[in-house]
Amino acid sequence: MSPRHAHPPRLSPKESLIVELLLRDAELYGLQLVAASCGRLKRGTVYVTLGRMEDKGFIASREEAPPADEGGLPRRVYRVTALGRQVYEAWNMAAAHMALRYAR
């Protein structure tokens, strides 16, 4: 096992929310994620979180073609990878298992 994967992959609450939103809508811009999160994601930090998740391999991104009429930078759109989906499902399963086990 490589040092990078010495620990099982983890999802922070924000990362989990991003994966959840991307699983629901397939592909979203950073700003759309902020809007869809109902205030749980902030536009000042969402791009940093997305960059970190891309490094971990949970999501992938591609640049769209630049807007033809108004110019400007091409927007970056994000989607979940197979690894991101697996980790999300595993975390949800573990959470459900723990909830059942420790529920009174």
Added chain:
Amino acid sequence: MTRPGERLRRLAARVCSERTRQRLIDPAVADLQAEFAAARRNGSVWRRVRILGAGYLSIAKVLIIAAGADLRESATTWQREEASRARRGAWVALGIITAATVLLELPLLGSLEIGTGVGERLRLATYLAPSNLALSVPLGLAIATGWALHGATRTRKVAAAALVTAAALSVLMFVNLAWLTPDANQAFRVTVMAHHDPPAPPPVRGDGELRWEDLRTRLRQARDAADGDVWQLETLYYRKWSMSAAPLAMVALVVALAFRRPWTRVGLTGVVCGVYAAYYALLLSTFPLAQRGVAPPMVLEWAGTALCLAAAVAITSWRRPA
């Protein structure tokens, strides 16, 4: 017409790595531009203003986080030349700060007409040092940064180290100005009064010798009572803030200048001294200007520091002529 976010993007190109800019800054700017274009089509001015405000704030936040992460990543891999430059800069800073602090003390110590020995004079000099550090630290750091970043081989890592050091010293400077300097000044006054013939009782703390919490309380009371001299307390209060930020502002300006074009060591030192002289002159003029009510004390006290910071940002993000 420049699209929104372009200036911050150019700033990012100077302070972040290419990869960071492409992955973190460009998506944020692209989203802002798309959102702004949609608002322009709808024609709502207030919505456009709100989008620009929120967009710029968020990109600035991303920029700060990204620049910090870049710095952390590269901090472990110092080249020999970079380490040597940083060390030289530290020694130059220490030398200038010490020399400036001592020189600033001499006129006051020389003017004291009290019968004290050498040991007592040294103790008095120690009491004066904290207040003089507020002036000598920004100068020493700025000149040292100029020395470390002169010529064509300036590196971003040395600049970042200087900025981090300046930021840390700004925090320490606030502690110094808020608590250490008032206590040291009061100790100086008590010692001097004790050497008077006949000995005088210890003086009560004046406004300049109030610790941070006491100054805030006194300021609140003066505001509540609509005291006519509230401007004096406000001047003292905001000066502590602005002088604390001075090391960071001066170093940021020097870094911006150094990366703008190649300088000789003497040239950059000359510019730094000129900027510092202007900053000091502005600082000296704030008290009479506040007394005449030319502008609120907060504006006057922050003017020098804010101008340095604004100039640093403007120089860094300015488009280089083709």
